[in-house]
Amino acid sequence: MLVPFAHCDKVKAMTETASRLRMLIVEDSEDDALLLLRELRKGGIDPYSELVDSEERLCLALRENKWDILITDHNMPGFSSFRVLELVREYSADLPVIIVSGTIGEGVAVTAMKSGAQDYIMKDNLSRLIPAINREVREGSIRRAKRVAETTLEYMAYHDSLTDLVNRREFERRLMRALEDTHNGDGDHVLLYLDLDQFKIINDTCGHIAGDHLLKQIAALLSEQIRSDDTLARLGGDEFGILLHGCDGYYARRVAEKLCQEASEFRFVWQNKPFSVSLSIGMVLIEKHYDNASELLSHADLACYAAKDRGRNNVQLYQSNDADMQQRQNDMHWTSRIQQALQSDSFCLWKQDMVALQPNDTDGYRTEFLVRLKEGDDVIPPGAFIPAAERFSLMTKIDRKVIELAFRYLDQTGLGREETGTFFINLSGSSFNEPELFLYICELADTHRLKPERVCFEITETSAIANLNVTQQFINTAKKRGFKFALDDFGAGMSSFSYLKALPVDYLKVDGGFVRNLLTDPIDLGIVDACNRIGHAAGLKTVAEFVENEEVKKRLVELGLDCAQGYGISKPCPLD
Known part of the structure; x- marks a missing residue:
């Protein structure tokens, strides 16, 4: 049916199914438009159509409706097919356009094709009209689908798929x-x-x-x-x-x-x-x-x-100039270096030996493994990177690396299979919260054929208290396998005594801050003495940290501590 523009609202309400061909006709002669439609119906095409005869009406039709094809005359009063092509490019770039005219010449037709027309047909020879429409509607659908896909891909490149926000x-x-x-x-x-x-x-x-x-x-x-x-x-x-x-x-x-x-x-x-x-x-x-x-x-x-x-x-x-932000910036810088070190095996172990202070000690050689980071010729101490590792949850990975290196060393040297000797390995509080760490330790010990009794894991007092239930469970499980435990920096919180019964450890390492000045500070002396007495009352061995000279060592012997560690005993050095 041919729909003059003046009646388009009425016809829109009567529009049939969406699958019907939708044709926009640009023509100043309604008779010519009817002839064109009659030709289509003879060929089995009965489109929904709308007739427009001015630029204004064409713009409105292109804005308000979607069309499958546009058929246009070439010459109309003040309005040509070239202007039609311009408006189609502006409003509906994928809409195929066929020029049907009685006066178009070869040169004009070629120019129209270059301007975007898909085909041109003379009014006195409409035999090619239906094949041209079928072809161009099909190719127009392909062009639209391609453009939609390209638009979608471009949109996805700049937007988040979940929230639809900019990415x-x-x-x-x-x-x-x-x-x-x-x-x-x-x-x-x-x-x-x-x-x-x-x-x-x-x-x-x-x-x-x-x-x-x-x-x-x-x-x-x-x-x-x-x-x-x-x-x-x-x-x-x-x-x-x-x-x-x-x-x-x-x-x-x-x-x-x-x-x-x-x-x-x-x-x-x-x-x-x-x-x-x-x-x-x-x-x-x-x-x-x-x-x-x-x-x-x-x-x-x-x-x-x-x-x-x-x-x-x-x-x-x-x-x-904010100190916290400066520290965090430094920590964030360290995180990338730590990740790189873990991937490139740049962590290495040093050791610091301990000595027995009492003549009846039979536990043999004792040393603590200390982690270092190698970057070229530089050896970086843990104080530089551990705070960042703790802040950004990397300590568990470092702990695993230290355990791996330590167990490998105890295997290669055979020290892990001796009848005596204790080798101390530090664990962070966060590692105690990792359910799979104990299984990792046991599998690694079996792989390297180590006696668990040769290994003593250290945890600081503050970390142990902060996760008391988890720490208790971990220690109890590991001790059943034979591993030992030490409570490091003991006494620093002075809440230690009340928690000691709940932690089945083997060693107390007295905080070095008290040991360093015990010769000149009676309070520090009293704290070291109290820690030692409480440790012995609980059946534990005591280790004094930060022992820096012979005089402090002698006083510790008099107090009855079992072991000493510090620069006055042995300085940290690389593993052999």
């Missing part, structure tokens, strides 16, 4: 553009770095599906709180970034604090269980001294973690 790659590009604006003096911008505080708990407790739902809901919540010209992105995991365009630090802080408030009032419900969440936000003013987006994001990340360290659910502005 990290695109966010960094926009961040760099904002930095260029700042360098050119074209406005102030602020970067916010957001971390969802409770995400891991919910993700681990309820599963990844729940975690994904939470992230999508938080993304929607954050989107509602920022302006349309600001940029919200998911940077990875539970981390988001916001680029606030054209604003100062005062406004940015108000926005960040509002985001914290909205998140804290939000309740995530999963399987009828409500969960509270909160945000930690790091804020960076985008200023001229920054050179790239990576530096901005790094400082925003530091500020975000500072917000976490200071209680979570708050906003922290990055300040280069």
